[in-house]
Amino acid sequence: MIRERGLSVRVKLTLSYAGFLLVAGGLLLAVVWVFLLRYVPSGPISGDGPFIPNRGDLVRAFVPPAAWALVFLLVFGLVGGWILAGRMLAPLARITAATRKVGEGSLSHRIDLEGPDDEFRELADSFDAMLARLEAHVAEQQRFAANASHELRTPLAISQTLLDVARSDADRGPDPLLDRLYAVNARAIELTEALLVLSRTDRRAFVREAVDLSLLAEEAAETLLPLAEARRVVIETDGDVTPAVGSPALLLQLTTNLLHNGIVHNGPDGGVATVTTAIRREAAVLTVENSGPVLPAPLVATLTEPFQRGTERIRADDTGVGLGLAIVKSITDAHDGALDIVALPEGGLRVTVQLPRRPRPAARRPTVVT
CATH class of the missing domain: 3.30.565.10 (Histidine kinase-like ATPase, C-terminal domain)
Structure with a gap:
């Protein structure tokens, strides 16, 4: 099944972290803004005495720093989120690498994930246990094929020798059945040798x-x-x-x-x-x-x-x-x-x-x- 390439999980987590931090910072600035508005008059203040800012002065003083603060939170969230997501997904990268090796035929590879007993550790241990059972099952099948092929070689070789002797007997005339048995036995020998080669190559014992x-x-x-x-x-x-x-x-x-x-x-x-x-x-x-x-x-x-x-x-x-x-x-x-x-x-x-x-x-x- 062909699927379109989407964003990686690390990118999605990074954007989620940055977005959450940006929203939280925006809410905090909004609360501060509402709080300041309660103590700042809306119009100009006339008369002698100390300077009292109005809301226009507050906007000019508060909005630019608040915007720069949001930009900083966005950059900080992206960088920090990328680092945190990488650390969180590091065990998943090892599990992915292990699945690729298994796909290439390396059933002996294990993840051996260290760290606390969390969900990633449980997944890695289950994967290792599955590989161990699968490797044992495949090895058992290979041993059976090799042993069966090896055991069949001797009786087939004996049968071939007996058929050679019978065909070379001068007192026996042409016998189509004997020739047919000889061909069938030769084919069985070829099959046995082929199965033996196949089992040896699967074990990579060379x-x-x-x-x-x-x-x-x-x-x-x-x-x-x-x-x-x-x-x-x-x-x-x-x-x-x-x-x-x-x-x-x-x-x-x-x-x-x-x-x-x-x-x-x-x-x-x-x-x-x-x-x-x-x-x-x-x-x-x-x-x-x-x-x-x-x-x-x-x-x-x-x-x-x-x-x-x-x-x-x-x-x-x-x-x-x-x-x-x-x-x-x-x-x-x-x-x-x-x-x-x-x-x-x-x-x-x-x-x-x-x-x-x-x-x-x-x-x-x-x-x-x-």
Whole structure:
């Protein structure tokens, strides 16, 4: 939901403080004015004796200082209100910073608000407790996925070995059912490995190193060249040295998944898959673009969800397990990067990954205004 940008709470509080002080000062001056009017005659005073001012003299003597007093109260109220509002809203700034970090995927961040047990402290403690429960729940899900994937690897590997032995038996003739079981088992192994990679990247359990994205692009192209030739897809790579920081293995997995996606979801009669790397300001950019049929925008928006495929692009042979782009998004998020998927007007996709060229500095606690 798009909303118009309004005044900040600090500005509203400042204006409220200044307005209240101005009204209070005006009322005070009005009371003084009414009090003085009771003892000052309305007309001129004639006769000998000491000078007695009339109301005209009172207006000339009282109104200018009163106006300057109101101006002073207005300035004082604005400056003082701005300072007081900043001190009052300092805990809210820390809570806002914490919500942004959580939105970026940092569930381990806590507010740890100090100070008296007031409404802000109660809100911060409730938020920290919610984050603790959410982090524990997510960690439990990740451990379950990792443990289940790990436990499934052994029986699937044994089944694959038995199927290899059965298929290589010279006394056994061609068996379509055996070939079908072999393909299903191989697909289950791919799914298990993909789930294991996905659970590891979600935990960010890897060491960050210097890596060149252009070399990873070339390695992925060489690895997938036989698949591309079988599908009559031309692989094009372009880009100079593109340094980044991250896990070489995971970033190679990311590049391979993107290029594999560009090959298997290309046009039915072949096409082109292009991998380019570049440096843009403080980011290392990897772009994979492929030809293919035109995709609707609502479908493109769901492609990074697990087990979600572009149904119009599915082919019967080797289309993957539906976790390719989900793994790409997970690896990108784990490297504090940004992923952008755009459907091309002429057909196909353009996937852009932006990664930091240097490690992100450690998170600093927001400064509290005192």
